[in-house]
Amino acid sequence: MLSIVRCSKANGCKRVAARGPAKYVMLRGLDIRDMLIIDRLELEFQPGLNVLTGETGAGKSILLDSLGFVLGWRGRADLVRQGADQGEVSAWFDLPAGHAAYAVLEDAGFNTGEELLLRRVNFKDGRKTAYVNDRRASGEVLRALSETLIELHGQHDDKGLLNVRGHRALLDAFGSYPSKRASVRSAWRASVAADKALASARLSASALAEEEDFLRHAVAELDALDPQNGEDAELDARRRLMQSAERIREDIKRAFEALGPNGAEGMMGDATRWLEGAADKAEGGLDAPLSALSRALVELGEAQSGVDTVLESLAFDPRELEETEERLFAMRALARKHGIAQDGLPVLAIELRGKLDAFENSGADVERLEKEAYQARQTFDASAAALSVARREAAVRLDAAMAKELAPLKMERALFHTDVTFAESGPEGVDAVAFTVATNPGAPAGPLNKIASGGELSRFLLALKVCLTGGAATQTLIFDEIDRGVGGATADAVGRRLASLADGAQVLVVTHSPQVAALGAHHWRVSKRVEDDMTFSQVDPLAPADRVDEIARMLAGDTITDAARAAAMALLAG
Numbered sequence: 001m002l003s004i005v006r007c008s009k010a011n012g013c014k015r016v017a018a019r020g021p022a023k024y025v026m027l028r029g030l031d032i033r034d035m036l037i038i039d040r041l042e043l044e045f046q047p048g049l050n051v052l053t054g055e056t057g058a059g060k061s062i063l064l065d066s067l068g069f070v071l072g073w074r075g076r077a078d079l080v081r082q083g084a085d086q087g088e089v090s091a092w093f094d095l096p097a098g099h100a101a102y103a104v105l106e107d108a109g110f111n112t113g114e115e116l117l118l119r120r121v122n123f124k125d126g127r128k129t130a131y132v133n134d135r136r137a138s139g140e141v142l143r144a145l146s147e148t149l150i151e152l153h154g155q156h157d158d159k160g161l162l163n164v165r166g167h168r169a170l171l172d173a174f175g176s177y178p179s180k181r182a183s184v185r186s187a188w189r190a191s192v193a194a195d196k197a198l199a200s201a202r203l204s205a206s207a208l209a210e211e212e213d214f215l216r217h218a219v220a221e222l223d224a225l226d227p228q229n230g231e232d233a234e235l236d237a238r239r240r241l242m243q244s245a246e247r248i249r250e251d252i253k254r255a256f257e258a259l260g261p262n263g264a265e266g267m268m269g270d271a272t273r274w275l276e277g278a279a280d281k282a283e284g285g286l287d288a289p290l291s292a293l294s295r296a297l298v299e300l301g302e303a304q305s306g307v308d309t310v311l312e313s314l315a316f317d318p319r320e321l322e323e324t325e326e327r328l329f330a331m332r333a334l335a336r337k338h339g340i341a342q343d344g345l346p347v348l349a350i351e352l353r354g355k356l357d358a359f360e361n362s363g364a365d366v367e368r369l370e371k372e373a374y375q376a377r378q379t380f381d382a383s384a385a386a387l388s389v390a391r392r393e394a395a396v397r398l399d400a401a402m403a404k405e406l407a408p409l410k411m412e413r414a415l416f417h418t419d420v421t422f423a424e425s426g427p428e429g430v431d432a433v434a435f436t437v438a439t440n441p442g443a444p445a446g447p448l449n450k451i452a453s454g455g456e457l458s459r460f461l462l463a464l465k466v467c468l469t470g471g472a473a474t475q476t477l478i479f480d481e482i483d484r485g486v487g488g489a490t491a492d493a494v495g496r497r498l499a500s501l502a503d504g505a506q507v508l509v510v511t512h513s514p515q516v517a518a519l520g521a522h523h524w525r526v527s528k529r530v531e532d533d534m535t536f537s538q539v540d541p542l543a544p545a546d547r548v549d550e551i552a553r554m555l556a557g558d559t560i561t562d563a564a565r566a567a568a569m570a571l572l573a574g
Helices: 060-070 100-107 139-149 164-175 178-210 212-225 231-259 264-279 287-314 318-338 342-406 454-469 488-501 514-518 544-556 562-573
Strands: 003-008 012-017 026-035 038-044 048-054 086-094 115-123 128-132 135-137 150-154 415-426 429-438 476-480 506-510 522-531 534-541
Touching: 026 060, 026 506, 038 060, 038 534, 048 060, 048 488, 048 514, 060 086, 060 115, 060 150, 060 476, 060 506, 100 139, 115 139, 128 139, 164 342, 164 415, 164 429, 164 454, 178 342, 212 318, 212 342, 231 264, 231 287, 231 318, 231 342, 264 287, 318 342, 342 415, 342 429, 342 454, 429 454, 454 476, 454 488, 488 506, 488 514, 514 544, 514 562, 522 544, 544 562
Parallel strands: 048 506, 048 522, 150 476, 476 506
Antiparallel strands: 003 012, 026 038, 026 086, 086 115, 115 128, 128 135, 415 429, 522 534
16 A cells, blocks of 8 residues: 655654545644644544534634644734744645646645645744645745635634625536636626727827827928938038048148159159169169069059049038038937937937827727727627626526525525626626525515524525535535534534535534534544643544533533433434
8 A cells, every 4th residue: 555654843754544536625634733722633534524522612713723824824823832932733635636726736836646735833933834745835825725625614704605795706606607707707808908908099199199290390300301320420520521621632632743653653663664774784683672663663553542532532512511511510400409319310200200100090090999999898798798697597596506405404484585786897797796685584685694693694604505515515614613503403404414515525513513413424522631730622533432422411511411321322323
């Protein structure tokens, strides 16, 4: 058999048997060290209906506080047991294939497996450290995981029934039409995006309209001047060259004449002819000088050509200097007018032409975006209308299902109604959903928290949970004293609905009702013990005989009579 190594700083490492693939999410165990009045406690929960009983103040709420702590829930701060340096809670879960927790783990970069181990340490100074599968994790990751793992319900369940903002989500969960909801969300995003694009285009068109006169004048000036990239530097260099041309041209011209036929070129030519005439009689002594003169004549020719090029460049019409200066000064004046560098004029011309083109096309753009926004809104309206129909159909089915569930809970005369009304458009459609009840015939219907008593509210909650779960729970369900305020046959009915809910799921119930406790598949007793003037909480799994005594205590109180034991055995026998 395969095995899994589970480690914690509190109890080291131990090897536990690996189970087969999980059919549904299950809280397998809870290990608590030095939390409040718990010194050391390890629980291994089972499938089906798990019940925890005990006297008031024995520590049942501490178990839930500890579980909430390891799941990252925000709760009381002073959790570390007095005298301890730190408290620690570990919880491990079995996960079925495809469970939502895997996506949370993958998004956070954690390894995934069939078992999930959470561990969180609370130091005396208030610091907290969390681990997921023995890797450090943030409280946000724990809370994201907890939403997929545990669903806690109590008499004051402000997350579901009492919070009208959550009623639409509950109805949608019951109706099960994810594709319609996805279509509405997608259409809403598209509609919002189209409206934003239209508003932006209108705002831009309005701003450009205010600049129209400026844009047309500025673009006309720039088009008339037509500045080119790098032109400013070229004009400045040409201007300076023309300004200095008169001062240097005469010297360059004299130098050119000195290099020409009447100067160096002529003298070197005469020297070459004289030496060539004497070369035959010099016995080769003039060959090297003649060669050097030949090379010199070539270099002299290149010098003449370069000087001639410069002379040609210095030849200019005085009107050219005037025109160059006028264009240069015009470009610089326009650059100053727009507050930019001279070489930025070509870029400015492109920018302003673009704005002018955008203004001239803005009317067509706004018209096109208006059509797109209208079409997007029509798509959203159609998708929202389809979702509204589905919600109203689901509301009728939920009301009928609730009527069937309330009857066994001794509330056959109560009326549960799902109101679906129009609301402001949003990503979830155009519907507002509210659950209302009337606990007696002829009585006005109203919100649950205004109409239902504590016991009635608990039963409404249980009935709704049975309807919503539909035999396919994706979380471990925890009910904290959901049976408070009911007894006798009603408590028995509550227990039977809990047992039915636990068929194919794991349900944990904290209860004071012997009728509910008797229907549990697994039973733990929470009690206190005193050692060296210190109070500690402990939890013990109960064998069949121990269950009889515990249920008899719940029936009779501190003094357990034979009659109470007989009644307890009758309850356990069903």
